[in-house]
Amino acid sequence: xxxxxxxxxxxxxxxxxxxxxxxxxxxxxxxxxxxxxxxxxxxxxxxxxxxxxxxxxxxxxxxxxxxxxxxxxxxxxxxxxxxxxxxxxxxxxxxxxxxxxxxxxxxxxxxxxxxxxxxxxxxxxxxxxxxxxxxxxxxxxxxxxxxxxxxxxxxxxxxxxxxxxxxxxxxxxxxxxxxxxxxxxxxxxxxxxxxxxxxxxxxxxxxxxxxxxxxxxxxxxxxxxxxxxxxxxxxxxxxxxxxxxxxxxxxxxxxxxxxxxxxxxxxxxxxxxxxxxxxxxxxxxxxxxxxxxxxxx
Numbered sequence: 001x002x003x004x005x006x007x008x009x010x011x012x013x014x015x016x017x018x019x020x021x022x023x024x025x026x027x028x029x030x031x032x033x034x035x036x037x038x039x040x041x042x043x044x045x046x047x048x049x050x051x052x053x054x055x056x057x058x059x060x061x062x063x064x065x066x067x068x069x070x071x072x073x074x075x076x077x078x079x080x081x082x083x084x085x086x087x088x089x090x091x092x093x094x095x096x097x098x099x100x101x102x103x104x105x106x107x108x109x110x111x112x113x114x115x116x117x118x119x120x121x122x123x124x125x126x127x128x129x130x131x132x133x134x135x136x137x138x139x140x141x142x143x144x145x146x147x148x149x150x151x152x153x154x155x156x157x158x159x160x161x162x163x164x165x166x167x168x169x170x171x172x173x174x175x176x177x178x179x180x181x182x183x184x185x186x187x188x189x190x191x192x193x194x195x196x197x198x199x200x201x202x203x204x205x206x207x208x209x210x211x212x213x214x215x216x217x218x219x220x221x222x223x224x225x226x227x228x229x230x231x232x233x234x235x236x237x238x239x240x241x242x243x244x245x246x247x248x249x250x251x252x253x254x255x256x257x258x259x260x261x262x263x264x265x266x267x268x269x270x271x272x273x274x275x276x277x278x279x280x281x282x283x284x285x286x287x288x289x290x291x292x293x294x295x296x297x
Contacts, residue, residue, distance in 0.1 A: 001031060005041035010069060021072055028080045038143070039082075039112040042136065045069025046107060047084055054078075056115070059088035063096055063107035077112060085111040085124045085141055095125040101135040109139050120144050159210040161201065171208060179203045224268065231257065231264045 005024065008017045031037055048066030051058045057077040062084075066074075077084055086096065086107070098109035111124060124141035165171040182199050235257040242250040279285040 001035055002038045002040065003027070005039060005043070007041065007043045007045065007069065007072075009044050010067070017069070017072065021076055024076065025079065036117055036145075037082075037114055040109075040139065041112075042109050043069065043073045044108050045071075045073050047073055047087060047110070051087065057082065058084040061090050061096065062087045063093070073110060081115050082112045083115045083118045085113055085118070085121055086139065088118070088121075089124050091125050094128055098126055098137055098139055099135055100137060109136060111139060111141050113143075117143075159212070161204045161210055162208045163204060165208045175203065175207045178207050225271075228261075228264045228268045231261045235261050 007020055028037070046064050046067045047058060047062045047070040048064060049060070049062045051060050051062075054074055057074060073084065076082070086098075096107055097105045099106050113121065121141050121143045124139070127138040127140055166175060179200065182203050183196070235254070238250070238254040238257045242254045280289060
């Protein structure tokens, strides 16, 4: 978020100046702490050269002596945990003077940002020859936004009851007993099917459990064979051996098994695809293809 401002001039009443800073405080306090803020304004004050005692909010490269109005800028920066960007970059005097009128040259225009975002600004200076008003010259800064990568959250899917466990006789028998208890010992089901169905579902969740609700990545492993599985197992064992004892011999063994796994996987894939293409040319292969299309549909 960027803001621009214009502070009262040096000759204005102190009450007017204090009102300006009070209103600017309110604006800053209304902005969430984590949001970036950049203020570019004619503050009509001199923060001065050097930063002794104010190192946390400004650098050494201001201009001239600090005056009352410049002290108000520094105090505001301290209150809001901000930094006076202009003063952190060592430039020729010509590239620090923001105001020029006749023989008078000074610095009254400043760019402020949150102290935590100061590391994102790589340069700040006055553009010589460019003016935004009759006497004021353009102040620019180069800011590189550091965008944090957001991790994709796991896609939640519906948690399903593990009904397939009923294939096991012990699970099936436990489910029957729990269901009879939930139905009050009745052998015949009640007429209200909706109530009965909910009792069955709830009993199934308690007895059989539910899935995690996380989508598992599909792995293309239909072409795996015993040779591939054996090579992968030996590679994993070699990796553990190398992790425990980082000798050159163990490293070479692991690298060799890595290359062997790649060769075995390539051969297994080629063989599986060759067999698939041959099968697709047969009547049985055509039936498989239609069956697969119906399942996908």
